[in-house]
Amino acid sequence: MGSLNIENVKKSFGPVDVLKGIDLAVSDGEFVVFVGPSGCGKSTLLRVIAGLEDASSGHVIIDGNEVTSTPPAKRGIAMVFQTYALYPHLTVRNNMALGLKQAGTPAAEIEKRIAAASTMLSLEPYLERRPAELSGGQRQRVAIGRAVVREPKLFLFDEPLSNLDAALRVNTRLEIAQLHRRLKATMVYVTHDQVEAMTLADKIVVLNAGRIEQVGAPMELYNSPANVFVAGFIGSPKMNFIEGARLGESVKTIGVRPEHLTVDAKKGAWKGTVIHAEHLGADTNIYLDCEKAGLLTVRVFGVYDAEPGATLYATPDPARTYRFGEDGRAVK
């Protein structure tokens, strides 16, 4: 249905370079997630793909066609926005129908597609309501329905779950995952939340300050981050970074994930004092101030009693310790 190629796309707003040369290939049916901190240019890149923003230079190719100067409506895309962006004066049915009517789709076909999409997203009871009469979750489902009926080559999502509360976010995330499985469509999804990225993506693109830091499958990024930024961004709680010099290592930085540290009251590599413990039931996060390694977060599975002030020893798993050089890149 739809592949996407981005070739050396740059975007500046006046003197500010927001995208500094993005190259990316997305194959047909793939679920790609752009993840990165706020303000790194994810939305801008998505808007360039959609044609809502002109790239300063570079090419966007959708399904083999160069679309760099094609208007958004002719690119064969559909977009779901963080703020839902439903037309306030139209009913749910007409919200979904508008784009098709504009494209001159026959009425019977429009009916058919709306019926199919509203069944898929359980929207039938609300078809004659206006957006103001729906809850946040329902509005976002309508917005997704509006994208589905267009049968686009490429779905674009810009932080679609950010305005929903936690429980609804999990449900809607599931719904989007199912939608992808059912439609087998190419989807590009923007989020700043690495959990969403890990759970939804076939392929994650980590962006930072207008550049791609790493592209890869979720487990690839988790197991072999290319640099300090990706290592710190993927995984929660965040990876611990220790200056190599403190441990007598030759590299600049040593990284070890909280879940790859074990603790013991008697013996271990790094002696430390418990500063705080967070009991989450399934696991416990312990913050340790170590003499040698500095402040560390340790994630222990299950319940672990650790009083603040107590002495604990932390030991890293040597097979899962990451080493980063002067330039921040991973060193094997």
Place this chain on the structure above:
Amino acid sequence: MSRATNSFSRSAAAHAILIAYTIIALFPVFIIVINSFKARNAIFNAPMTPPTAETFDLVGYRTVLAQGDFLQYFQNSFIVTVSSLFFVLLFGAMAAFALSEYRFRGNKLMGLYLALGIMIPIRLGTVAILQLMVASGLVNTLTALVLVYTAQGLPLAIFILAEFMSTVSDDLKNAGRIDGLSEYTIFFRLVLPLVRPAMATVAVFTMIPIWNDLWFPLILAPSEATKTITLGAQMFIGQYVTNWNAVLAALSLAILPVLVLYLIFSRQLIRGITSGAVK
């Protein structure tokens, strides 16, 4: 408990201030209206008292209506006000949309240039405007007034509306673009309904000075056929004798249409505010 009494005394104080202001603001209007129903002697002997059975007299209204052309003056005022209002709102909203929505070279400068009009009174240009109208043969036409009032109303309209339009969600406009709506459809169907409260505010601010204006009708369109109501009422004010009954009656009548327009817009304003609450 104390909080309840506190808020009661606070709201009583607020009401007292608002009522006092209302009385002060409405007092001159009230005096005009009551005196318009009185005989000439009663107006001068006891201007503050409402008409009694003895002093009640409709002579003012009879004079005004007998003057015949008054209906014509009303119509002129109405045409000029409504047309100017229409053009101010249409062009003002379009310019405001362009300034707030599109990034183009000189955008800021253009906004500043348009806002400058708020600070410079258009009457300073009266002589030039008159020359322009004479040259284009528009003297003594309602068109001349409509053109001048549109120019007069645009700066403030653009200034206020641009501010409001920049608050309309970018996502909504972008959703429209992806659905293939033209920029005009996005403007008229998506953006305008959302800034309706601002439009109503601008309409009220624009309408009242136009309706009340004496200056430009006197200079640009003083002919019998194009006189506005404010200018028409002046004919009862003579150099030596003033027909106060007629002046007061004419002014009382002139309040009515503008009141009707105001009611229409203020209802829009309230509806806009309440519908905007559930976005």
